[in-house]
């Protein structure tokens with residue numbers, strides 16, 4: 001199928017893009033990598049009258065650590081995350097997730113911000129950002145506001161973004177020493193969306209867990225943060241008992257639905273097993289192991 005007719009805009013500044021969104025409101029859509037939006041247009045699940053392509057705006061493709069924060073720009077693509085030595089050395093959960101997203105062609109164009117804005121409950125980046133306790137900067141013509149990742153997602157394909165806003169930056173607390181993470185994903189075949197995936201991020205302090213982040217993919221109406229599991233880990237020694245308890249709490253937090261990929265029990269069990277494995281891997285990495 002062909003998309004419904006639309007007017008294409010290619011602003012060269014952020015101000016111009018925000019002005020267009022302000023003018024056209026709900027009739028406009030931001031175009032980043034196009035890897036989710038273009039299929040939706042072709043299937044006519046979306047028919048915006050205006051497309052605001054942000055790819056001609058300079059300086060939106062960035063990943064940098066500054067002032068104790070890792071900053072990710074709106075055009076930072078999956079493939080750049082996959083190739084980043086900074087992420088490989090200090091942000092393991094991101095480095096693990098990137099090469100598991102879709103296929104190389106989609107990773108070449110798709111962006112982290114676009115994935116988060118799209119808010120597919122089976123999308124991987126939202127879960128990763130929940131585990132990393134990220135903030136999202138939403139910018140409109142009238143200013144910017146910052147929203148916690150856990151407050152951003154409000155349901156399937158539904159977020160706190162207003163039609164006049166652009167997700168202009170993702171902010172992640174900079175990794176400190178003794179930090180480790182992991183992303184484990186079960187997919188039916190390479191390139192598929194997750195049947196279940198689990199993101200784990202650990203910050204160790206004096207041999208105990210200083211803070212823990214656990215996110216779950218494809219087991220609910222949106223990416224889920226396993227908050228009780230995180231709370232159970234905080235301040236604890238990471239022994240087998242603690243790991244098993246946290247994994248059981250993560251499995252309880254999941255709200256899977258049975259489908260052709262598996263039953264409710266199966267998916268919940270994968271969450272439990274992946275949380276255990278993820279915590280062990282993250283702990284190893286926090287202690288300097290691969």
Ligand SMILES: Cc1cc2nc3c(=O)[nH]c(=O)nc-3n(C[C@H](O)[C@H](O)[C@H](O)COP(=O)(O)OP(=O)(O)OC[C@H]3O[C@@H](n4cnc5c(N)ncnc54)[C@H](O)[C@@H]3O)c2cc1C
Nearest residue numbers: 030032033034035036037102110111114115117123124167
């Ligand atoms: C076959 C296939 C397999 C895939 N597999 C996976 C997978 O395994 N895991 C996974 O996580 N994803 C997967 N994806 C989705 C892919 O990761 C997309 O790249 C991503 O979801 C969207 O990013 P994008 O930059 O292409 O956004 P676009 O398609 O350009 O936009 C998506 C939506 O976000 C909005 N948007 C984009 N950027 C912004 C912004 N900065 N501010 C405000 N709104 C914005 C757009 O208006 C649109 O509504 C798959 C896609 C396909 C087609």
